[in-house]
Amino acid sequence: MTETVGDFLDAAWDAHAGDPAGVAARLPAAMAMLEREPAQAGAFLQFAEHLLLGHLGDPDALEPWLSFAASIPDAAPALERARLAAHLMRGGELLAGAQPAAVQVRALGTAANGFATRGDIAIARRMLDTAATLARAPGAPADVLRALAAGYNNLATQLLEGRREPEADRLMMDTAHASRDTWQEAGTWLNVERAEYLLARCAAAIGDATQAVGHAEACLSICAAHDADAFERFFGHEALARALLARGDRVAAGARCEAMQTLLPAVADDLRAHAQSSLDQLQRLVNPA
Numbered sequence: 001m002t003e004t005v006g007d008f009l010d011a012a013w014d015a016h017a018g019d020p021a022g023v024a025a026r027l028p029a030a031m032a033m034l035e036r037e038p039a040q041a042g043a044f045l046q047f048a049e050h051l052l053l054g055h056l057g058d059p060d061a062l063e064p065w066l067s068f069a070a071s072i073p074d075a076a077p078a079l080e081r082a083r084l085a086a087h088l089m090r091g092g093e094l095l096a097g098a099q100p101a102a103v104q105v106r107a108l109g110t111a112a113n114g115f116a117t118r119g120d121i122a123i124a125r126r127m128l129d130t131a132a133t134l135a136r137a138p139g140a141p142a143d144v145l146r147a148l149a150a151g152y153n154n155l156a157t158q159l160l161e162g163r164r165e166p167e168a169d170r171l172m173m174d175t176a177h178a179s180r181d182t183w184q185e186a187g188t189w190l191n192v193e194r195a196e197y198l199l200a201r202c203a204a205a206i207g208d209a210t211q212a213v214g215h216a217e218a219c220l221s222i223c224a225a226h227d228a229d230a231f232e233r234f235f236g237h238e239a240l241a242r243a244l245l246a247r248g249d250r251v252a253a254g255a256r257c258e259a260m261q262t263l264l265p266a267v268a269d270d271l272r273a274h275a276q277s278s279l280d281q282l283q284r285l286v287n288p289a
Contacts, residue, residue, distance in 0.1 A: 109151025
């Protein structure tokens with residue numbers, strides 16, 4: 001069966017965080033698929049922007065995809081944002097009112113990730129400060145504040161997956177807190193619950209067990225209050241297990257692994273493999289060979 005752009009993107013999104021350079025090397029193989037399915041150009045460009053700018057900090061690598069998308073009207077929204085993010089990564093400036101505020105905020109978020117990837121933490125902070133100013137301007141639409149929250153979330157997640165370095169870790173915690181606080185203003189309980197999960201993971205990663213336990217318990221409390229599904233509760237227990245490991249309590253962390261195992265059969269079919277992989281990884285930490 002012929003691979004579709006959707007198939008390619010599903011696999012690429014799953015693999016990109018662990019192997020961004022490897023996934024980037026496979027992008028040219030999608031060109032023939034895109035020529036058959038030009039309606040997918042916007043979705044593909046969104047991924048390429050996230051990977052090539054956010055994870056690799058390489059605006060030059062994005063240029064062929066910007067050129068391809070330029071001839072496809074349906075890709076115009078993604079193209080506008082990707083072009084602006086690449087412009088910012090080359091040292092360009094925003095022009096007031098040149099694009100809608102939501103486009104500017106999302107582009108600034110992508111650029112912040114790219115600069116953080118390069119180790120330019122101060123510039124990444126400046127990008128997010130500019131995004132916050134735009135999102136909190138009088139009369140700004142609600143979707144702009146949600147775009148800001150997503151930008152904070154994306155950067156904290158990327159920094160969590162990176163190497164532990166003091167300046168980057170401070171930015172990780174600042175953006176994880178800002179994500180939670182902004183989702184409380186502009187999001188749903190699910191957004192806030194997942195932001196508490198991320199805060200717990202980030203705090204555990206830097207060894208702040210007390211903060212990590214508190215945020216993991218907040219995540220699980222929100223799940224209980226809103227009758228969250230098995231997937232959300234599963235990862236709430238994962239966050240608490242990692243927080244307990246940061247405290248050195250393998251026995252209590254093991255009990256959380258048991259709770260995850262109990263929930264696993266109720267996790268939706270299309271998410272169960274991801275959940276199982278997370279549980280396997282956690283169990284290796286709880287019971288190292």
